[in-house]
Amino acid sequence: MGHVAASTRERILEEGLALMSQSGLSGVTLGALADQVGMSKSGLFAHFRSKEDVQIGLLQYMAGFATARVVAPTMKVEEGLPRLKALILNWFGWTRRAGLPGGCPVAAGMFEFDDIHGPVRNKILEMEAEWRDLLSGLVQQAMDRGHLGPDLDRDQFVWELCAIYLGHHAAYRFLRSADAERRAQRAYEALLDRAAHVSVKKKTKRTATKRVKKERL
Amino acid sequence: MGHVAASTRERILEEGLALMSQSGLSGVTLGALADQVGMSKSGLFAHFRSKEDVQIGLLQYMAGFATARVVAPTMKVEEGLPRLKALILNWFGWTRRAGLPGGCPVAAGMFEFDDIHGPVRNKILEMEAEWRDLLSGLVQQAMDRGHLGPDLDRDQFVWELCAIYLGHHAAYRFLRSADAERRAQRAYEALLDRAAHVSVKKKTKRTATKRVKKERL
Numbered sequence: 221m222g223h224v225a226a227s228t229r230e231r232i233l234e235e236g237l238a239l240m241s242q243s244g245l246s247g248v249t250l251g252a253l254a255d256q257v258g259m260s261k262s263g264l265f266a267h268f269r270s271k272e273d274v275q276i277g278l279l280q281y282m283a284g285f286a287t288a289r290v291v292a293p294t295m296k297v298e299e300g301l302p303r304l305k306a307l308i309l310n311w312f313g314w315t316r317r318a319g320l321p322g323g324c325p326v327a328a329g330m331f332e333f334d335d336i337h338g339p340v341r342n343k344i345l346e347m348e349a350e351w352r353d354l355l356s357g358l359v360q361q362a363m364d365r366g367h368l369g370p371d372l373d374r375d376q377f378v379w380e381l382c383a384i385y386l387g388h389h390a391a392y393r394f395l396r397s398a399d400a401e402r403r404a405q406r407a408y409e410a411l412l413d414r415a416a417h418v419s420v421k422k423k424t425k426r427t428a429t430k431r432v433k434k435e436r437l
Numbered sequence: 438m439g440h441v442a443a444s445t446r447e448r449i450l451e452e453g454l455a456l457m458s459q460s461g462l463s464g465v466t467l468g469a470l471a472d473q474v475g476m477s478k479s480g481l482f483a484h485f486r487s488k489e490d491v492q493i494g495l496l497q498y499m500a501g502f503a504t505a506r507v508v509a510p511t512m513k514v515e516e517g518l519p520r521l522k523a524l525i526l527n528w529f530g531w532t533r534r535a536g537l538p539g540g541c542p543v544a545a546g547m548f549e550f551d552d553i554h555g556p557v558r559n560k561i562l563e564m565e566a567e568w569r570d571l572l573s574g575l576v577q578q579a580m581d582r583g584h585l586g587p588d589l590d591r592d593q594f595v596w597e598l599c600a601i602y603l604g605h606h607a608a609y610r611f612l613r614s615a616d617a618e619r620r621a622q623r624a625y626e627a628l629l630d631r632a633a634h635v636s637v638k639k640k641t642k643r644t645a646t647k648r649v650k651k652e653r654l
Contacts, residue, residue, distance in 0.1 A: 242552045246463060322552045331545040334610040335459045335538075348612065379604060379620045380627075386607060387600020393551040395565065403596045410597075414627060 229267050232257050233281040240278050241315055242322030245329050245340060248275055275340045282325055283347055289318045291354070301367035304358040305412075308381070312388050312404055323393040326351070327386060352378050359415075368415045380411050446484050449474050450498040457495050458532055459539030462546050462557060465492055492557045499542055500564055506535045508571070518584035521575040522629075525598070529605050529621055540610040543568070544603060569595050576632075585632045597628050 235256045240248050250271055254261045268274040294306040310317075315324055329344040355378045362368040368377075384407045392400035452473045457465050467488055471478045485491040511523040527534075532541055546561040572595045579585045585594075601624045609617035 244463075244549060246461075323548070328548040328551075330607045330611040331540070331548040332461060334540050334545075334607075345612070373623075376620060376623055379608065380601075380624045382607070383600045383604020383624060384597075386603035387596060390547045390551075390599070390603060391596065394547040395562070403593060406590075406593055407597045407600060410631060 232259075232264065232267055233278060236274065236278045237282055237285060237325075238321055240275075240282070240322075240325045241320040244332055245275050245279075245325060246332060248278060250274065272338065272340055276343050279325065279329075279340075279343050279347060283350075285318070286314065290314045299361050300365035301362040301412075304355075304362050307355075307358060308408060312385060313392060313401070323389055327389045352382065355381060368412075369417060372415050377411065377415055381408065384408055384411070449476075449481065449484055450495060453491065453495045454499055454502060454542075455538055457492075457499070457539075457542045458537040461549055462492050462496075462542060463549060465495060467491065489555065489557055493560050496542065496546075496557075496560045496564060500567075502535070503531065507531045516578050517582035518579040518629075521572075521579050524572075524575060525625060529602060530609060530618070540606060544606045569599065572598060585629075586634060589632050594628065594632055598625065601625055601628070 232253065236248060236253050239253060239256050243252070248271070250261050250264055250268075253274060254264050257264070264274075268277060290310045291307065294303050294310060297303045297306040315322065326344055326347055329340075330348065333341040333344055356374055359368065359372070359374045359377055363370060363372055363374065384404055387407070388400055388404035391397045391403060397403070449470070453465060453470050456470060456473050460469070465488070467478050467481055467485075470491060471481050474481070481491075485494060507527045508524065511520050511527060514520045514523040532539065543561055543564055546557075547565065550558040550561055573591055576585065576589070576591045576594055580587060580589055580591065601621055604624070605617055605621035608614045608620060614620070
């Protein structure tokens with residue numbers, strides 16, 4: 221992020237995104253952001269009306285920032301499984317490659333805002349839903365092209381992929397495990413392997429579904 | 438938690454655990470805790486020296502609280518896969534069944550404290566390591582009894598199980614998805630299915646490992 225920011229608002233958002241990545245959404249107070257940007261709190265008020273307004277602005281800014289770095293480059297990749305794989309490669313650990321000092325604000329936000337109702341939670345919900353829809357669309361393309369089994373439960377696939385992402389985030393960012401990438405890669409390869417052969421395993425899957433009904437979590 | 442608390446410290450910890458479950462570790466300020474317990478901040482200082490001291494005390498209290506509710510009941514279950522399954526059933530969604538108003542403080546803490554160094558982060562690290570060790574031990578027992586394949590990568594199994602737990606936590610607590618339990622159950626059944634037949638699939642697994650080396654996350 222070394223280029224000269226186009227405007228003060230842009231500069232606040234750039235600095236704020238770094239702060240949000242490292243300190244979480246609740247760490248983005250007007251005071252902490254003013255310190256980071258090197259301006260007064262009253263100066264900030266010219267651009268944002270409240271802490272919530274800053275948080276939502278930063279999440280919106282992050283969406284564009286991440287789309288340009290994680291999603292856009294994959295649009296050149298062949299549709300179907302190649303594009304899905306390219307997106308996953310760009311997604312896991314994306315904040316580090318994008319030059320952010322901390323983790324993924326949406327992943328953290330899902331744990332920070334699980335019980336805090338209001339517009340910030342709603343914004344995270346909207347972003348997470350959009351992300352899962354994007355993944356679903358790519359999985360569907362891979363199914364349509366015969367790269368993934370025709371009987372694949374697409375929503376289950378996306379659900380498990382998002383779980384692996386959270387597991388990777390915790391292992392890589394919190395536990396600082398040296399093998400976080402290798403573990404995530406193996407989990408995701410196993411998920412793809414199941415997805416590619418899903419019609420063959422249909423009978424086994426049905427037996428598993430019966431077991432689900434017997435012993436619920 | 439309707440019973441009369443044995444002591445003031447116990448009462449502070451009980452109320453604090455509910456607060457921590459709902460507001461996260463950083464939500465447990467001395468002011469918020471004093472309000473919740475109905476005592477003055479100076480009264481709290483008789484029991485805890487600092488916010489960090491309260492947070493660590495609460496995490497320690499949570500460990501005992503969760504062990505009694507999640508782990509202890511499974512010690513009556515037959516060793517091996519039955520005990521592992523019983524633990525997983527008790528673990529997923531444990532805070533709701535334990536009467537807590539929010540989510541799992543350790544799961545949230547792994548996202549809240551990924552970049553905040555100090556004794557609170559160290560305490561969460563220690564608790565997460567103990568938890569993964571406990572799971573590893575149960576997986577090993579299941580392998581020793583032939584319930585899971587002899588070539589199973591135990592650490593990988595535990596890693597994926599913890600990822601499913603985080604996926605379930607986000608789906609159930611944040612997204613409030615009606616199908617969170619069903620999705621987690623299917624993910625975990627698929628993981629068990631792979632683990633039970635791991636020696637049969639060894640060749641496929643090796644091919645997958647080769648792919649891992651080609652395209653790293």
